Amino acid sequence: MVSAPEKVQDLLQRVIDYGCERLPMNEEIEQLRDAYLASGVVTINYADDALHVAHATLARADVILSWNFKHFVNPSRVKAFNGVNISQSYGPIIVMTPSDINSVLEEASEDEK
Numbered sequence: 572m573v574s575a576p577e578k579v580q581d582l583l584q585r586v587i588d589y590g591c592e593r594l595p596m597n598e599e600i601e602q603l604r605d606a607y608l609a610s611g612v613v614t615i616n617y618a619d620d621a622l623h624v625a626h627a628t629l630a631r632a633d634v635i636l637s638w639n640f641k642h643f644v645n646p647s648r649v650k651a652f653n654g655v656n657i658s659q660s661y662g663p664i665i666v667m668t669p670s671d672i673n674s675v676l677e678e679a680s681e682d683e684k
Contacts, residue, residue: 603628606658634667635665
């Protein structure tokens with residue numbers, strides 16, 4: 572498995588140190604992860620990515636922010652994750668890049684003027 576660049580790891584550690592919400596593992600999250608794997612959304616080699624999406628789904632996160640264009644910032648993959656979510660009676664996920672988020676924030680700032 573390839574680790575994130577050191578700069579990204581440092582940023583993540585700063586966010587964790589700041590006191591972000593930590594989500595506990597539970598059986599429901601594992602079951603949703605397994606449903607993604609069983610549906611072929613991602614392979615077992617990327618079970619951690621499926622777990623990430625399962626956590627975000629169950630936490631009802633507004634957005635998954637990612638630079639991972641292979642497994643997250645990929646319209647086909649997002650559609651597949653959401654297909655499983657709908658079949659399991661969960662809400663959809665939205666995945667955005669940091670650039671997407673920046674654009675949204677800039678647009679919101681312009682609208683406030």
